[in-house]
Amino acid sequence: MDNILITTSTQLDGYKVKTQLGLVRGITVRSRSILGNMAGGFMTIFGGKSSIYTELCENSREEALQLMIQHSRALGANAIINMRYESNEVMQGLTEVLAYGTAVVVEKEN
Numbered sequence: 001m002d003n004i005l006i007t008t009s010t011q012l013d014g015y016k017v018k019t020q021l022g023l024v025r026g027i028t029v030r031s032r033s034i035l036g037n038m039a040g041g042f043m044t045i046f047g048g049k050s051s052i053y054t055e056l057c058e059n060s061r062e063e064a065l066q067l068m069i070q071h072s073r074a075l076g077a078n079a080i081i082n083m084r085y086e087s088n089e090v091m092q093g094l095t096e097v098l099a100y101g102t103a104v105v106v107e108k109e110n
Contacts (some may be wrong), residue, residue, distance in 0.1 A: 014109055015022065079103075
């Protein structure tokens with residue numbers, strides 16, 4: 001089971017849900033270093049894209065996604081439906097990223 005299907009929808013076109021295995025999630029908490037925050041602060045002064053913070057956000061989402069996939073595989077799922085991301089500031093400079101969804105076992109429809 002190398003590939004796992006993931007959708008934000010409540011169903012997968014062309015597949016039938018055989019079993020719902022329940023909620024799966026992946027969570028990570030990240031912060032930027034003092035030097036990263038200073039560089040990011042300078043970018044906000046001059047405007048434009050903040051590549052430092054974009055990279056941090058992208059890496060955090062990817063890590064949370066991979067942890068959710070690991071959780072779903074441990075349950076025996078081959079798909080995740082109704083997948084979502086959430087992000088919250090735990091404290092100043094410390095952000096939580098959560099990926100969650102419903103782990104399911106699907107089979108192709110005839």
